[in-house]
Amino acid sequence: MTQAHSHSHPALPVHPTDPKGFVADWSSDQIAFKKVPWGKVMMWIFLVSDTFIFSVFLISYMTVRMSSVVPWPNPSEVFALEIAGSHVPLVLIAIMTFILISSSGTMAMAVNFGYRKNRKVTFILLVITALLGASFVGMQAFEWTKLITEEGVRPWGNPMGAHQFGAAFFMITGFHGTHVTIGVIFLVVVAVKVYRGDLDHERPGFLTGRRGNYEVVEIMGLYWHFVDLVWVFIFAFFYLW
């Protein structure tokens, strides 16, 4: 860190969490984000843009729900399931939430074991994460099927209330499910790289030709945690509100 400061300035190391560090880093030439791998910065910038996309969906959902003169279908009832003869509200969504959070936990640990160069454990954790992600998508497919075939929900209408319900639901959860699916594919790719030892031996990747490095596991992790993060907001605003 001290190397980056100019010689005219006596090296006063600014603590990274000090607001002065913000000015110091942004006003220094060439590299604003000290010690942060560029791939990680790029992923974060993508995630910020993705934040805006999901926010726009959720805000438009808010406007159609607020402006509807017809009552909004009660998600607690719409997504209820009959289990062993008893009526449990929102249970599938709760299970999906726990699954996604668990996958975030295994992902975080995969990143940790990656940096410890523990190839085997990293691989296993990545595979568990991918399996949890795939089961999430499977449950979502079940949810969609039930909603379309049994409840008769369509993007243009439904028997329970405000017509915009279907459009908002399919758009928001569909986009999120797509993200999870892409994440599972991404996880499998990274898991294969870890398994083959590409990251330990710094072999070039097939797409970019960049040398393998355990940072890719952390970058993958950022994407995966973001998918979980988006679900936190969808769960709160669409299913619970």
Add this chain to the structure above:
Amino acid sequence: MEHAADQQHPIGVYLKIWALLFVLSAASYAVDYFHFEGYLRWSLILIFMLLKAGLIVAVFMHMMWEPIAMIYTILIPPLLLVVFIGIGALEADYTFFLRSIFFAP
């Protein structure tokens, strides 16, 4: 690379946050299960949501260990969304008002 050691934290941190996220998710599900209504419901949903989001971003996504220059760059632009939400709410109110006058049964 020299960065590799920067994001190395004890496993226990992740396990604790994981457990906390489970508890918070269970709590937000309980809000629905026990049929809390009105402002109590909405405020509880928002509190649990923000706590979960904060934990995921801060610990799982390593935000709390990143340089402040990067934290501000990532967290400040989304604040614009508050303005956007406000505009959306105003527009929705207006549409609701017009619909109530002209279309409501």
